[in-house]
Amino acid sequence: MKLIYSPCPNDTYIFHALVHHLIPGTPDFDVTYADIDITNGLAMNSESADIMKISYAALPWAHKDYVLLPCGGALGRGCGPLVLTKEETNPQNLTGKRIAVPSERSTAYLLFRLWAAQKVSGEMGEMIVMPFHEIMPAVRDGKVDAGLVIHEARFTYHEYNLHMLTDLGEWWEEDTGTPIPLGAIIAKRTLDVKSITNWIRASIYYAMENPKASLDYILEHAQEMSPEVAKSHIDLYVNEFSLNLGDTGYAAIEFLLGRAMEAELIPTMDLTDLRWGNGK
Structure with missing residues (x-):
């Protein structure tokens, strides 16, 4: 299964257990590490990956072939650009x-x-x-x-x-008054979205319960980053929304994309489609 995410500490922290065969019942993953500008472009081509990390802002270009997963992304407060x-x-x-x-x-x-x-x-x-x-x-x-x-x-x-x-x-x-939707995890609509969601949540729980297990992997891919900065990065971007977007998270995403559509910064899309992956 093709998986693309950034080499940033929050992503390597979240996906470490999943791609290192520490979650039972998961397939082998072919992992590509790519900057967010690259993944946002790749999201327009459904052959690029089965699962990938993109910006929430790129969802209108990807939603035809991909569904937003309710976990694994970056959304929160005090973490803006x-x-x-x-x-x-x-x-x-x-x-x-x-x-x-x-x-x-x-x-x-x-x-x-x-x-x-x-x-x-x-x-x-x-x-x-x-x-x-x-x-x-x-x-x-x-x-x-x-x-x-x-x-x-x-x-x-x-x-x-x-x-x-x-x-x-x-x-x-x-x-x-809403939190900031930054990075989204998307998966092909043709896949077993429920299983993928469960795998990613299990990987996050593993990371939380075994914080030292992923450290070498995180620092290997972080770009000249100290362990202290890597930890601060993870503490900021991995939170309750990483486990489950919930109503607050979905509302924040709908608000951001709705406002951006009004400003004609992104293509129009059906915002009710955002919650498709939460019920499968």
Whole structure:
């Protein structure tokens, strides 16, 4: 079975037991590690993978062939993307500026565009897609005027002498009252979605009960990350929503995608379809 997810600590933590044959009754997995911009593009092709991690923002492009699973993803509070600049500034100064983003089909990008519609009066300049770990050096070196960062950048941007223009998570929670839907796990509609959901939940429970078991695997794939930063990353992105989206999680996803559709940032889709995988 083909499985694609990022090398980030929250993903390797969640899937460690599953892909290392520690969950009974599971098949062999052919694992590919890919940056979120790559997986968001692959989600448009049902031959890419059986199960994969994508941004919630990419669901409208994938929902024809894939179903959202109710577990394994990243959704929560206090875990939003950041907008960073080399010098202290204000949102109005982003008018006409070059912005580095990790993906134009990411939740981070949706949040950024929705925020900018409120806070930036003029049109921003070029949006430059680059791997998330290259964004902070690009801002530091003046290759771009600002960067939209995700993942462990929340803990490390000070090392690059950068300034936080805004925390999009804080803005979103204050503006909407809902948690932030970041990464989704999707599976082909033709598969046994219930079994896959049970396998992933079992893998998460194994990780929680055996926190040291996955450490070598996590650090092997983390990009020059200390064990302390990796743990902070996991603590932030793996939570109760990773085990079960529940009504609160689904409502947050519906709210985000509904607002993005109104702003014509994503294609339209039937939001009631989001809960399909929760009842199979």
